[in-house]
Amino acid sequence: MPTYEEIQAAPKVVLHDHLDGGLRPATVHELATAIGHELPADDPESLGQWFHEAATSGSLERYLETFVHTIAVMQSAENLTRVAREFAEDLVADGVVYAEVRWAPENHLAGGLTLDGAVAAVAAGFAEVEAGGRIVVRQLLTAMRQFARAREIAELAVFWRDKGVAGFDIAGPEKGFPPTRFLDAFEYLAGENLRFTIHAGEGFGLPSIWEAVHPCGADRLGHGVRIVDDITVSADGSVELGRLASYVRDRRIPLELCPTSNVQTGAVGSIGKHPFGLLASLGFRVTINTDNRLMSDTSMTQETFLLAEAFGYDWADLERFSVNAMKSAFLPYDERVEIIHKIKDGYAGLRG
Structure with missing residues (x-):
């Protein structure tokens, strides 16, 4: 099995990574101090520990509180640009060669920014x-399920296509807010002809996935881990896929899994x-993702290493997962192929 350090050097692709979930603790601390926002810890190290402990506490209220603090310091163009720049720098240091970063512009208007101004600020940070x-x-521009701005954010994504925006997403609580509520946006x-992913099959089960795939027509499933509920593994090891699981696999609908x-x-x-191990063995289009690097205290290297350790993956497997993700990216075909060649060259060099 490749070592942690070898995996860090490998070219990786992330499709499900939230901007407001990937700040550096020191940046949160510095920006919060500057605007007078009260934090639950007094120094960056303690703050990083608090984020991780709150996210793993089992309390939804504490988990959601973590985003209150990150979003609070992302309400100006200057701060958004800095957060985006550092976010991308951290991805580079982690060996990521392509990233789709999702965030909800509607959550960043309290300081007087417009939706366009917020998107422009993030674009500037990434461009650096x-x-x-x-x-x-x-x-990826995200609309929040519990609000009613999906069509507006969809129009914003179309306006910014080819200017740093690759697609659209909806996030927030699945239960009580089915994706068909936003059917007009889809x-x-x-x-x-703009591609989109939908958070589905994480906090809610198969009905959420079915709606995302069929009436809404999602190109990818954000998480989608609950598709395993439509798969039966018998005592003798035989496996039977339900109709929905078969459809997702046969149509090669990518799963943005975040272990x-x-x-x-x-x-x-x-x-x-x-279920990553089972889904990969059955031929689903699985991809490895981080979701929220700050809250999970993780990285693409960490997620990949943990899966390799758990399921005995070798270089060929890890290359396949990276290529899976790049094939599934919301990027023009020729650009995807160019990066896939770079990924294959990178893995060839690592294997010697």
Whole structure:
């Protein structure tokens, strides 16, 4: 099995990574101090520990409180640009060569920013790091399920396409807020030929996945881990896929799996029990993701290493997962192929 250090050097792709869940603790502390926002810890190290402990506490209230503090310091163009720049720098240091970073512009208007101004600020931060040629970063604009701005955010994503925005997403509580509630936004996106992913099959089960796939037409499933509920593994080891699971696999609909986050939220019991291993063995289009690096105290290297350790993956497996993710990216075909060649060259060099 590749070592942690070898995996860190490997070219990786992340498709499910939240901007407001990936700040540096020192940055949160510095920016909060500057604006007078009260934090639950007095220094960056303690603050980082608090974020992780709150996210793993088993309390949804404490988990959601973590985002109150990160979003609070992301209400100006200057701060958004800094957070985006540091976010991308940390990805480069982690060996990520392509990233789609999702965030909800509607959560960042308290300081007087417009939706356009917020997107422009994030684009500026990513562009500074992209100029170095080591990573390509694209935004996914997210609408929050508990609010009613999905169509507006969808239109914003279409306006910013080809200017740093690659697609659209909805996030927030699945239960009580089915994706069909925003069907007009998805129909609009389909009419504009813009691709989108939907958070589904994390906090809620198969009905959430079915709605995301069928009436809404999602290109990818954000998490999608609960698709395993439609798979039966018998005592003799034989496996039977239900109709929905078969459809997702046969249509090659990518699953944006986030192992550590899934354990934190109680979707699965442990990394060793994560359905990733089963889904990968059955030929699902699985991808490895971090979700919220600050809250989960993780990285793409960490997530990949944990899966390799749990399921005995070798270089060929890890290359396949990276290529899976790049094939699934919301980037033009020729650009995807170019990065896939770089990924294959990188893994060839690591294998010697």
